[in-house]
Amino acid sequence: MLPITDFLSCTDPLDEFDSLSYHQTHHAKTYVTGLAAARSKTVTGIAREVLPAGSDRALNKFLTEYDWDEDQLNHERLEELQKHGETRWSQDGYIVIDDSVFQRTGKELPGAGEFYDHTEGEPVWGQDLVYSFYTDDKTSYPLVFRQYEKADDEDQDDADETKYDLSREMVTELEEEVGVPADTYLFDSWFAHDSELIKHVESYGKDWIGPLRSNRKVTYANQEMRVDALEERIDKEEREIDEETYKIWTKTLPVSKLGEVRLVIAEKVTDDEEENPIKYLATNKIDAPSAHIIRSYSYRWRIETFFEDSKQDLGLGDCEMRDSDGASRHWHLQMLTYSLLRLGPESSVSERLVSKASSLRAQLEHGLKEAIYNMFSWVRDQPDRDLDGLMEEIDHLFLHSDGSL
Structure with missing residues (x-):
């Protein structure tokens, strides 16, 4: 070099x-x-x-x-971004919460342990960071993060904070200290599973969108069933959204642990020989059009790009x-x-x-x-x-x- x-x-x-x-x-x-x-x-x-x-x-x-003080440095970083139109946040933006595992070999690295890596589909040895991330039509950048550390087996009675706890901490910081105006939080199915995180977001008057796991229970026609079983019973309507074809069904109904929410079942039509992918999106945006919910959730992918770029080119996983x-x-x-x-x-x-x-x-x-x-x-x-x-x-x-x- x-x-x-x-x-x-x-x-x-x-x-x-x-x-x-x-x-x-x-x-x-x-x-x-x-x-x-x-x-x-x-x-x-x-x-x-x-x-x-x-x-x-x-x-x-x-x-x-x-x-x-690295926290003060981080707040000054975010303040600097607000001085420029191309990176200034707004109410129309989104806050994404997700985590990423960095595979490592060192046993003495802080917080190192065995974590499930969804990109590998198996547990790996590494470090796990939970991030919040801002994104909108014109820009994307990280906000704050927390490191997740597993407690030793013998210390389970004094276990460290869960990833759900860390996520709620970040929401509090973003809302009470940083002041990010974005109206909507986006989660993957793991974080959307925690009803306390959902309630915490709603306590600040914010909206949220997240996918349900296929085994999540919903109540439809006075009958409780898995959401994937519901998908087999309903008739979806084909629609074009941003030049993509979807088969969509939507209704406001009770979901276990979440209460009354808007459910959007969206099957993306592809040319692949495999089955079309299906998302079960839940949100407290009861009156929002289905296209808006699907389009909004697509912004969650920006944090995956951040993780990929940062690992490959900016040393995110190279800390020794x-x-x-x-x-x-x-x-x-x-x-x-x-x-x-x-x-x-x-x-x-x-x-x-x-x-x-x-x-x-x-x-x-x-x-x-x-x-x-x-x-x-x-x-x-x-x-x-x-x-x-x-x-x-x-x-x-x-x-x-x-x-x-």
């Missing part, structure tokens, strides 16, 4: 953050630049490839010893910190990196257009181009160096970054 001679311009907003001192801002810029542009996303890798880092020891102390505070700071800085890339630099029209791209890949490519430009600028700014001396210095930079183009 080429040596990174300067901070990426997307880190400029950090100069205005009150949560960081002058020297801490330098380290934060180093880390964000490394997560965005370095080949290795570990402390050692970032310090090796981002030349302003100085040393991995200083960067490690920034994560584990320096006095700064054995200190829980250091690991938390790594994940907060990763959210900061994702958001600053989404926001994009504002120094030119072309750069603003890059910030509006739907895929994070465009922003990462822009960061790589900027790193190359900074390298060329560094060469240009050495007018008094003879060619042999300049080439020797360039060789030293590449050796320092321990990589190749």
